[in-house]
Amino acid sequence: MDKGKVWLVGAGPGDPGLLTLKAFQVLQEAEVILYDRLVSEDVLKLANPAAERIYVGKHEGEQHRRQEEILYLMLRLAHGGRNVVRLKGGDPMVFGRGGEEWRFLQEHGVPVEVVPGVSSAIALPALAGIPLTCRGYSSGFAVVSGHCREGEKQDWSRYARAETLVVLMGVKERSWIAGTLLDLGREPQEPVCFIEKGTTPEERVVEATLAAVARGKVEVLPPAVWVIGKVVALRQILLPAREGCHVR
Numbered sequence: 001m002d003k004g005k006v007w008l009v010g011a012g013p014g015d016p017g018l019l020t021l022k023a024f025q026v027l028q029e030a031e032v033i034l035y036d037r038l039v040s041e042d043v044l045k046l047a048n049p050a051a052e053r054i055y056v057g058k059h060e061g062e063q064h065r066r067q068e069e070i071l072y073l074m075l076r077l078a079h080g081g082r083n084v085v086r087l088k089g090g091d092p093m094v095f096g097r098g099g100e101e102w103r104f105l106q107e108h109g110v111p112v113e114v115v116p117g118v119s120s121a122i123a124l125p126a127l128a129g130i131p132l133t134c135r136g137y138s139s140g141f142a143v144v145s146g147h148c149r150e151g152e153k154q155d156w157s158r159y160a161r162a163e164t165l166v167v168l169m170g171v172k173e174r175s176w177i178a179g180t181l182l183d184l185g186r187e188p189q190e191p192v193c194f195i196e197k198g199t200t201p202e203e204r205v206v207e208a209t210l211a212a213v214a215r216g217k218v219e220v221l222p223p224a225v226w227v228i229g230k231v232v233a234l235r236q237i238l239l240p241a242r243e244g245c246h247v248r
């Protein structure tokens with residue numbers, strides 16, 4: 001492993017079996033690991049036991065300040081000749097600030113290598129029996145953030161017509177988002193599914209309709225991936241025996 005370099009590595013959604021071989025290899029050789037809130041303990045157990053581990057997860061309200069600190073911490077470590085693994089849940093380039101960190105390091109002359117990860121946006125629906133595209137059901141999907149910067153709102157008219165919509169970070173605003181999508185012409189009886197804490201022992205799958213979510217009837221806890229679209233109905237065919245919670 002080269003010295004003074006940063007690896008931007010995806011840890012997948014939680015189950016260590018979904019880590020790539022490349023990520024495993026890089027974790028084995030890491031000297032310092034900076035990891036986020038959504039990186040599971042089971043994935044960290046696979047890392048070099050001698051590596052220094054620094055938790056850099058963020059809580060609401062401290063995002064901006066903390067991100068600055070993380071950038072300069074990576075820079076200091078890399079300039080000090082350490083090989084640094086920046087480990088992020090899912091894929092670093094899907095709502096993971098991977099692009100921003102890469103750019104910052106690049107501008108400061110630090111070599112960067114990316115190790116893509118299995119994103120929760122695609123893996124969790126698949127594991128729940130929901131293919132995001134399927135002939136006769138959906139020929140495309142959009143992955144959208146339900147949470148914007150302070151004071152900003154997502155412009156849902158850009159995405160409302162996608163056959164399959166996958167919403168990340170949308171739990172808190174779910175009723176408002178569902179209501180907005182109904183106002184923009186989606187069907188009240190359209191099936192939706194939340195996959196909460198996917199691939200962990202606490203995983204919970206909640207099926208509902210868009211109208212029920214808009215009425216505030218659907219209990220979900222973060223983190224969850226929210227799928228909206230006809231493809232959700234395939235779950236009953238592909239995993240008929242799987243238990244879940246249904247709200248109609």
Ligand SMILES: C[S@@+](CC[C@H](N)C(=O)[O-])C[C@H]1O[C@@H](n2cnc3c(N)ncnc32)[C@H](O)[C@@H]1O
Nearest residue numbers: 090091094096119120168169197198223224225
């Ligand atoms: C900041 S985004 C990071 C996404 C990540 N980079 C990815 O590719 O999966 C965090 C959001 O991802 C989703 N998420 C990530 N891991 C999850 C998991 N194990 N179970 C449910 N949702 C998850 C949730 O919507 C959560 O709010």
